[in-house]
């Protein structure tokens with residue numbers, strides 16, 4: 001790491017209702033008056049976990065019990081580059097309070113954008129809003145009634161984010177099915193992600209779009225309204241960087257392992273996954289022969305969580 005880069009441990013305390021703790025920076029610090037997640041600079045000789053524990057004690061008076069990595073990326077502020085090493089904190093002792101006199105607030109992830117946060121924090125907010133599992137539907141086949149019944153079972157199993165993948169359907173048939181799927185996912189509070197375009201996404205009331213990285217080739221700014229998710233399929237680091245430049249909110253990186261549907265694709269394996277996604281300021285799901293049982297491994301290799309068809313769909317596909 002370059003000597004001038006400040007390595008920062010950042011902690012996102014998440015309470016049992018899913019709310020996150022934010023704090024307001026004192027007026028006399030850089031970014032004074034803005035909101036942030038508690039944390040601070042690593043001191044010589046400390047591991048980043050030690051920094052996190054020390055900072056959260058100093059700033060909030062809590063003692064950490066359970067943490068996991070959330071995101072890690074550089075950001076070039078005009079006066080100083082930082083490396084943000086962000087962790088989710090799911091268990092602690094002590095009642096968090098602003099020990100340095102700073103106001104603190106518990107906030108639902110979806111409401112974080114109501115606050116004036118430090119400008120590097122958008123990927124952190126996205127990572128907090130997105131769930132750990134991103135389910136993808138199998139090709140629906142001709143029997144849409146059976147498909148919708150399976151979908152209901154999937155939703156009962158607590159999936160919160162679902163992509164309707166139906167490459168074989170022409171646009172009108174895709175839209176008709178997406179409309180029916182949205183009738184199931186909407187009331188259940190599941191975010192439906194559709195392929196195709198933003199207008200279709202709006203018409204069916206979906207939460208966002210899933211595009212291949214190639215669709216962003218010409219773009220270096222975002223083509224999709226900011227209130228819709230834009231999740232991008234990637235296969236290597238170059239595509240992840242392209243997705244980031246194109247304004248994606250999140251990405252899916254595959255294949256981690258080889259799968260029956262793509263037997264010829266060379267798997268990344270976990271070290272390859274970690275290397276490809278390193279320092280890309282986006283939540284990135286691991287896809288390809290992985291499932292909920294791999295979640296902890298995925299987190300420790302820099303993933304937002306796991307994505308898949310087979311691992312989630314209630315009947316064998």
Ligand SMILES: Nc1nc2c([nH]c(=O)n2[C@@H]2O[C@H](COP(=O)(O)OP(=O)(O)OP(=O)(O)O)[C@@H](O)[C@H]2O)c(=O)[nH]1
Nearest residue numbers: 008010029030036037038039040041077082118120121
């Ligand atoms: N703690 C924290 N820092 C962040 C966030 N986002 C972000 O860009 N940063 C950057 O990381 C730096 C962290 O420095 P800090 O001022 O909190 O460091 P510290 O607690 O050690 O402060 P100190 O200088 O008073 O000892 C900030 O100045 C800012 O540039 C965030 O959400 N939380």
Ligand SMILES: [Mg+2]
Nearest residue numbers: 038039040041
């Ligand atoms: Mg601090």
